[in-house]
Amino acid sequence: MGSEFVMFSLTPMLIGVLASVACALPGNFLILRRQALIGDAISHVVLPGIVVAFLLTGVVAAIPMLLGAAGAAVVAVVLIEAIKRLGRIEPGAAMGVTFTTLFAGGVLLLEQSDTSSVHLDVEHALMGNLESLVWLRATDWSSLIDPWALAGVPEELPRIAVVCAGVILLTLVFWRWLKISTFDEGFAQALGLPVGAIGMGLVITAAVAAVAAFDAVGSIIVIAMFICPPAAARMMTNGLERQVWWSVLFAVISAVLGYVLAGYGPLWLGGENAVSAAGMIATVSGIILALACAFGPHRARVGARAEV
Amino acid sequence: MTDPSVTLAASGGQAAAQVRPDAALSLRGLTVSYGEKPAVFSVDAAFPAGEMTAIIGPNGAGKSTLLKAALGVIPRLSGEVSVFGQPIETVRGRIAYVPQRASVDWDFPTTVIDVVMMGLYRQVGLLGRLTGALKARALSCLDRVGMASFADRQIGQLSGGQQQRVFLARALAQDADLYLLDEPFAGVDAATERAIIDVLKSLKSEGKAVVCVHHDLATVRDYFDNVFMINVRRIAEGPVATTFNGETLNATYGGRLAATHIDQLNLVEGA
Numbered sequence: 001m002g003s004e005f006v007m008f009s010l011t012p013m014l015i016g017v018l019a020s021v022a023c024a025l026p027g028n029f030l031i032l033r034r035q036a037l038i039g040d041a042i043s044h045v046v047l048p049g050i051v052v053a054f055l056l057t058g059v060v061a062a063i064p065m066l067l068g069a070a071g072a073a074v075v076a077v078v079l080i081e082a083i084k085r086l087g088r089i090e091p092g093a094a095m096g097v098t099f100t101t102l103f104a105g106g107v108l109l110l111e112q113s114d115t116s117s118v119h120l121d122v123e124h125a126l127m128g129n130l131e132s133l134v135w136l137r138a139t140d141w142s143s144l145i146d147p148w149a150l151a152g153v154p155e156e157l158p159r160i161a162v163v164c165a166g167v168i169l170l171t172l173v174f175w176r177w178l179k180i181s182t183f184d185e186g187f188a189q190a191l192g193l194p195v196g197a198i199g200m201g202l203v204i205t206a207a208v209a210a211v212a213a214f215d216a217v218g219s220i221i222v223i224a225m226f227i228c229p230p231a232a233a234r235m236m237t238n239g240l241e242r243q244v245w246w247s248v249l250f251a252v253i254s255a256v257l258g259y260v261l262a263g264y265g266p267l268w269l270g271g272e273n274a275v276s277a278a279g280m281i282a283t284v285s286g287i288i289l290a291l292a293c294a295f296g297p298h299r300a301r302v303g304a305r306a307e308v
Numbered sequence: 309m310t311d312p313s314v315t316l317a318a319s320g321g322q323a324a325a326q327v328r329p330d331a332a333l334s335l336r337g338l339t340v341s342y343g344e345k346p347a348v349f350s351v352d353a354a355f356p357a358g359e360m361t362a363i364i365g366p367n368g369a370g371k372s373t374l375l376k377a378a379l380g381v382i383p384r385l386s387g388e389v390s391v392f393g394q395p396i397e398t399v400r401g402r403i404a405y406v407p408q409r410a411s412v413d414w415d416f417p418t419t420v421i422d423v424v425m426m427g428l429y430r431q432v433g434l435l436g437r438l439t440g441a442l443k444a445r446a447l448s449c450l451d452r453v454g455m456a457s458f459a460d461r462q463i464g465q466l467s468g469g470q471q472q473r474v475f476l477a478r479a480l481a482q483d484a485d486l487y488l489l490d491e492p493f494a495g496v497d498a499a500t501e502r503a504i505i506d507v508l509k510s511l512k513s514e515g516k517a518v519v520c521v522h523h524d525l526a527t528v529r530d531y532f533d534n535v536f537m538i539n540v541r542r543i544a545e546g547p548v549a550t551t552f553n554g555e556t557l558n559a560t561y562g563g564r565l566a567a568t569h570i571d572q573l574n575l576v577e578g579a
Contacts, residue, residue: 032413032416032417173434173435174434175434176429176432176434177434179418179426180426180429182416183412183413183416183418183423183426184407184411184412184426186376186381186405186407186411187405187407187426187478189379189380189381190379190380190381190400190403190405190407190488191400191405191429191430192380192397192400192430193429234417237417238417238418238419238462238464239417239418239419239422240416240417240418242417243417
C-alpha cells in the first residue's frame with residue numbers, strides 16, 4: 001500500500017495541493033477587489049499562448065510555454081482595453097468576450113496543428129494530466145531520502161513548489177500593503193504607497209500562479225481555486241487573516257479529497273474507472289463553497305445599515 | 309499647462325492668492341481634468357495651520373477632486389502642491405486623510421481596531437512590529453471619538469455615523485499636523501456630528517490645520533474659521549466673517565441657491 005501510494009498518488013496529490021494553494025492565496029485579494037474574473041481570464045488566454053509557443057518551437061517545454069502564456073496575457077490585456085475604449089463596452093463584457101474568443105482560438109489552433117505526437121490537446125488543457133504525474137522511481141517512503149529517486153520526480157512538482165513558495169512569500173511580505181490598498185485605495189495612496197504597482201503585482205502573481213498551475217493541472221482547477229476557497233473562507237470569518245488561513249485549508253481539502261474521490265469514489269460506488277482528478281478537485285471546492293453558503297457562520301452580509 | 313481653449317466664466321475673487329507664511333497646505337495653479345473637461349482649473353489656495361477651513365461649492369464643483377489631487381490620489385494635469393513649505397512627498401507623514409465614507413466596501417473582513425491600526429502603517433512599514441504600545445495608541449484614538457467599546461466589532465456592523473468616527477480615529481492615529489477630510493459630516497447622526505466637530509476643534513486648538521470638504525452651508529459659520537469657495541475655479545477664499553456672504557455664494561452656486569436660502573444664512577450672521 002505504502003509503495004503504491006508513494007509511486008502513484010503522492011506526487012499528483014502534492015502537485016494538486018500546491019497548485020490549489022498558489023491560486024487560492026491571490027484569489028482572496030482578487031475577490032475582495034471584485035477582480036475574481038481576472039483569474040478566469042488568465043487561465044483561458046493561456047491556452048492559445050501555449051499552442052502558439054508549441055507551434056513555433058515544436059517542443060513541449062516549460063520556458064517557451066511560459067513565455068507564450070505571458071505573451072497571450074499581454075495580448076489579452078491590450079485587447080480588453082481596446083474593446084472597452086473603441087467599442088464603449090463595459091469592462092466585464094470586454095473581458096468575457098476577449099477570453100472566450102482567445103480560448104476558442106486556442107482550441108481551433110490546437111485541432112488544426114499536428115500535436116498528436118505530444119501530450120497537448122483540449123482535454124489536457126482543461127483537465128491537466130494530474131494522474132499521469134507519477135513518480136516511477138519511487139519504491140516506498142524511503143525514496144523521499146533517496147537522491148536517485150528524488151531526481152526522477154515529475155518536473156511539474158518542483159516548478160509548482162517554487163511558484164507556491166513565491167506566492168506565499170509575497171503574500172506575507174506585502175500583507176499590509178495588499179490589505180490596505182484592497183480596503184481603501186485612496187487612503188493607501190495618500191499614505192504614499194505605490195497602489196498601482198501593488199495592484200499590478202497582485203495580477204502578475206496571480207498570472208504566474210495560473211500559468212504554473214495550468215501546466216500541471218489544467219484550467220478547470222485554476223478557475224475553481226481562484227474563487228471557491230476564498231469565497232467559502234469569507235463566510236467562515238470576519239477577519240482577513242483568518243479568511244486567508246481558511247482559504248488555504250479549503251484548497252488543501254479540495255485537492256486531497258478530490259484526488260482520493262476521483263481515484264476511489266467510482267470504485268466504492270461499484271464503477272470500474274476512475275474519474276478526472278482535476279474535475280473532482282474543482283467539484284469538491286464547489287461543494288465546500290455551497291456548504292459554506294448554507295452553514296458558514298458569517299454567510300449573511302453584515303453591511304446592512306442600521307442608523308443609531 | 310493651461311489650455312487656452314477652456315473657457316469658463318471668471319467669477320470674482322480671482323486676485324492672486326495671498327502667500328501666507330503659516331500655510332499648512334498651499335496649492336498653485338492646480339488643474340485636474342477628467343477626459344476633456346477640467347474638474348479643477350488653475351486653482352491657487354492656502355490653508356493655514358491652527359485654523360479650520362471649509363471647502364464649499366455645488367455638486368461637481370471639484371471639492372473632493374481638489375483634495376484628492378493635492379494628495380496625489382488622482383493625477384493632476386499641472387500645478388504645485390506644498391505642505392508646510394515642503395514638497396508633499398517629503399512630508400507625507402505629517403498629513404492625515406479621511407476619504408469619503410462611501411468610497412470603501414464596509415463588508416471588508418476586518419475589525420474596527422484593525423482599520424484604526426491602518427493609520428500606523430506608514431510608521432511601522434511593511435514588516436515592522438505592531439507593538440502593544442501602538443495598539444494602545446490606536447485604542448486611545450478610538451476612545452477620542454467615543455468608539456473604544458467597538459474595537460473588536462466587524463466594521464460592517466457599524467452605523468454610518470460610527471463608520472465615520474472610525475475613519476476619523478484612523479486619521480488621529482496618523483498623528484499628523486494637517487488633516488484633510490472629505491465630507492466628514494455626510495449622512496451622519498447628530499451625536500456623531502457633535503463628536504466629530506469636538507475632535508476637530510481640539511485638533512485646531514493643538515495648532516493643527518483642518519480642512520474639510522463641506523456641504524452644509526448652514527453650519528459653516530458655527531464650525532469654521534475660513535471658507536474656500538470653489539466652482540471648478542477658485543471663487544473666493546478667506547475668513548468666514550468677511551468672505552462667506554450673499555455675493556460670493558451667488559458667484560459660487562450661480563442661480564442654484566435660492567435668494568431666501570442666502571438670506572437665512574445672513575440671518576445667522578446677524579444672530
